[in-house]
Amino acid sequence: MRGVTFDRHGGIEVLQYREDLPIPAIGPNDVLIKIHAVAMNHNCLWARRGLPGMDILFPHMNGTDAAGVVAEMGSAVTQWKINDEVLVHGGFSCGHCVECSRGHPSFCPEFQIWGFQTGPNAGGEAEYARVPARHLVSKPANLSFDEAAAIGSVLLTAWRMLVVRAHIQPGNFVLIWGAAGGLGSIAIQLCRLYGAKSIAIVSDDRKAAFVESLGADFVINRHTQRINREVMAITRRRGVDIVFEHTGAETWETSTYCLKWGGTIVTCGATTGFKAPLDIRFLWNKEQNYLGSHFGSVSEMIDALKFAASGQIRAIISDTLPLCDVARGHELLERGEVFGKIVLVPE
Ligand SMILES: [Zn+2]
Structure with missing residues (x-):
């Protein structure tokens, strides 16, 4: 499959658009989603440049905000069907520790921002991604995939x-x-x-x-x-x-x-x-x-998305670029020439 990875820190020259990445294998509680749109965040820049005190797992794939359709499901997944339209809640946690049970998933010892702290090769800048089924949220029907990707984490x-x-x-x-x-x-x-x-x-x-x-x-x-x-x-x-x-x-x-x-x-x-x-x-x-304040829970995402579904909160898209132009997205974000979000579309 196509996707963008890098295997060292640096400028935009380290970004590699590849067509030979394996489609991720899924476990019993996972869903494989076919990604229609993935939005960029500042964490794309931080991961590429490197952050003091944080290990990035190489090859690294960025992408915390993806929207797409369910392409395949693990054997234990019952809440989704093939072709369901979804967006990813990109704050992964274990789901069963005491902090997760209290509703504080970002305090979970296993908490990771997808496409930032996960890896190797685990993020949304690709044609397909493996996502734990409980970190998917239904895409509001009035939002396009681009809008759903753009609004997810920022909302x-x-x-x-x-x-x-x-x-x-x-x-x-x-x-x-x-x-x-x-x-x-x-x-x-x-x-x-x-x-x-x-x-x-x-x-x-x-x-x-x-x-x-x-x-x-x-x-x-x-x-x-x-x-x-x-x-x-x-x-x-x-x-x-x-x-x-x-x-x-x-x-x-x-x-x-x-x-x-x-x-x-x-x-x-x-x-x-x-x-x-x-x-x-x-x-x-x-x-x-x-x-x-750090990220937010799946339930908070569902609460907030109601206002996107009602049209009271709009996704603001600055630029929509093909995934192969990811380097241009990094430049725009780096220069601060962005009104709202940059969305990448895997062709
Ligand atoms: Zn936990």
Whole structure:
């Protein structure tokens, strides 16, 4: 089968589009899916470049967000049929340990992000993939395969951050970093869904127009405006209730300044670096809350997808590329020239 792998870290030159990969063998509890679309994430770049303290299993195959149809089922699988349209919940866990039973699959000792921590050759950038049957979710009928792949993990991640962890409420001000990207474009829509007011931070005027089209209530251009001052003007000097963080080192300090007393920063990543200063007075005196959020459970994905099925949350696709053009996808993502998600289609 066709697929994209790499066997060392480096630039886009390490990506190999291959046509001679074996179709994965499945076990009794697995499903083989024929992939119709797979969306890119920042973890595609991290795996390719290498991350300190993390071993990538070579040959590595990226791809956490795939949508397709059931092509084959293991002998113990009863909940799916051939040709069912599905998307993959890419946070694999054992399903039976105490943390999984409590509903915290990301605390499971076996937790792995599919196509990032799995391997060798185990991800969604291929024609077929082996997926544990309980990590599939029915594709909402109104979504195309491209849309289903594009919305999967970003909707789940943003949902868990804002709804499950930060308890977003009507009337909240929510500051959203990287608002035109995959996560940010969903966060803006979740604010609308919950009657909260989004303050979208972007890096240029094209992105400003884009986030306005998604329903952002306020837009700040981080290159031409002082974020602090704008946020204080918008919130009448109170600060925001929630900061939607995924950028890390470069933005964290500003996030703490923009946050109101008793407000919540919720973060799911740190694309600009992992180390940030912490003024402990903000923690005790202002009683600010700093919450982590990692991926989300199958049940949270099902909850969140209801709003994609109803049309209240849209998948935002920046570019759709054939799988053989994966290197171009890496370039676009690396340069930040992305509005929403990049989707790869195996021909
Ligand atoms: Zn477990």
